Amino acid sequence: MSVEVRAVPGESLSFPGRITRVAPPRTHWAPVYRRRVVVADVVAVVGSTLFAYALRFGNAHAHPVQALLLLGLVPVAWLAALFVFRAYERRFMGLGNEEYDRVLQASVFTLALVGTTSWAFQLEIARGYVIIALPLGMFTILLLRYAMRKWLHGQRDRGLHMQSLLVVGHRQGVLAMVRQISRASYHGMRVVGVCLPPAADGRLGVEERALAALGVPVLGGLDEAADVSVSAGVDAVAVLPTPEVDGAFLRRLGWALEETHADLFVAPAVTEVVGPRVAIRPVCGLPLLHLERPELTGFRRLVKGTFDRVASGVGVLVLAPVLVGIALAIKADSRGPVFFRQERVGLEGRTFGMLKFRSMVVDAEARLRDLAASSEGNAVLFKMKDDPRVTRVGRVLRRLSLDELPQLFNVLLGHMSLVGPRPPLAREVAVYGDDARRKLLVKPGLTGLWQINGRSDLDWDESVRLDLRYVENWSFGFDFMILWKTLGAVVRSRGAY
Structure with a gap:
């Protein structure tokens, strides 16, 4: 028709x-990609088992039954578990955490199966082999899948697959x-x-x-x-x-x-709520979508705060030479203080002084009014790619996001988290609607979804949407994913100006 x-x-x-x-016409990339993933998993499993066997027994030879079990049945059971846990379904491959979760589940199941089989049949399986083979193989599978995923994303950036x-x-x-x-x-x-x-x-x-x-x-x-x-x-x-x-x-x-x-x-009507908060449950014979409350208080928030402070303290100690070097470069480049302190709005609307390395001339705020008409940011935030107020050292700091490093001290003091919504200015909060104010229910972050999705290139609505998605779906796994992707965002420098 x-x-x-x-x-x-x-x-x-x-x-x-x-x-x-x-x-x-129907794309044929998925079957080819799946076959490549299977081959990579076979290489990882067989390679890790052979390496562990050689490392454990060296020139000695294991009992034939044990050798058959370690070099034959364990790899076969491991690969079968990957199929059983649906680690090769197209909908899980190439995107999201589900693919990695299924690899982890299959590997843990294989470990449990080996242990149970050894106990049930009184088999003497070398513990050293198991301790080496399974973690090494799991890590190699995840690494190869990540590399193939990055290749796939590169192909998609070119309009393929x-x-x-x-x-x-x-x-x-x-x-x-x-x-x-x-x-x-x-x-x-x-x-x-x-x-x-x-x-x-x-x-x-x-x-x-x-x-x-x-x-x-x-x-x-x-x-x-x-x-x-x-x-x-x-x-x-x-x-x-x-x-x-x-x-x-x-x-x-x-x-x-x-x-x-x-x-x-x-x-669904609530598109920003995902993950463990969403479940389909039968109610009076009807399958209804059940939305759990977001966990914004309690023990998990205490653990998050403790982790933030410990990690930021370690970060300050490790990066101390870098921090000192940046401070000296700022002083040598232009007159003025090393740090720039700006009042931001944090948890539950409380204000705090956010620290950054100074990347602009000392009278930058006074010159802002003259540049307002040249803003390239969104409807609320002023941004300018070639801002004349930025110093030479400041341009390098901004491009690599090094000007944000002093916020580790804000995290250490409890004003911020490592991961969270973007810390807003008071004038931004003054124009917030009810939706945007919800982001004040959690501490602002040194990095967040806004950092890994374009930063200054985002419009206002998209920036608020990303912050609210974080508030609604916060978890430790979500935080670690954002921290990992922040490294790539810093290297690409997208939206950093």
Whole structure:
């Protein structure tokens, strides 16, 4: 079938009026990538077991039964566990923590299986072999998978190995999703079209024009989503919550996609709440989405604060030579103090003096009014890529985020955390709405989601959204992931000016 795109006379879009197929044929990257992952895992498992066997027994020879168990059955059981724990499913590979979690689960299961088998059958399995083989193999698997994931993300940055996606929903939500997907190409999604409800006056709205500017055509209305998804041959359909999208609509769409290879994604109304806080539970025979309360107080918060202070104290000691060197460079480059102290708003609205290495001339604040018209930041924050107030040493510090290092002292004093929302100015808090004020429920962080997603390149709404996502979904695993990605963000220097 073909889908007609309706437009008011005198207004046109930058795509054809009739579309028979807008998506490329089904991509074949996933099976190839999966085979490469399997081969890498086999190399890691066999290599680690051989290395552990050679290290444990050296020139001596183990009993034939034990050798068969260690060099044959253990690797086979390990690889089988990876399959059983679904570590090779396409939806888990190349993105998110789920892939790594399943590798860890399979490896721990293998360790437990070896121990249980040894006890049950009274087998003398060399402990030294087990202690070396399993941790080494698990680390090697994770390392190889991480390397392959980075390769895959690089390919996606070049437009390769992508899935075609049809987005269905109301204008504002669809436009926001399209923009977000276009900013995160490493996720492997390319929006090839959308289905929107008809405009009340029949004219093209702001959202349609913005979508057209992004090269995303409107392929039909909400009621045509099933036909469009089949005729366009997309790899996936994403449905946003709208009043028109009910259970019957989703059932019909799911039935239509059964005969295709396309996946169906349904966005919940609370898209920023993810992870362990979300669970589907039966209530009166109905599967309902249960949202747990965010853990903002109690023992876990105490542990987080303790870890922050210990880690920041260690960081200050380790980086002491670097801190002294930066201080001397600042003094030699321009007159003025080494540190810049600025009042910021922290936990529950309490203010504190945030420390940074001075990267600007001493009268920078006085000169801000003259530069206000040249701001390249978002609607609230002043940012300027070639700010004339920045010193020569300051440019280097900002590019590498070294000017933020004195905030380790703020963490040590309990004003900040290592990871958290961006510490706001009082004038920013004055214009906060109810949503934005929720970020004050946790301590601001030296780094956060804003740091690893573009920093100064983010608009105001996106910055607030990322901070709220952190508040709603905080966990220790989330913190460690952000800390790890901060290293890459600092090296790339994206949005650092």
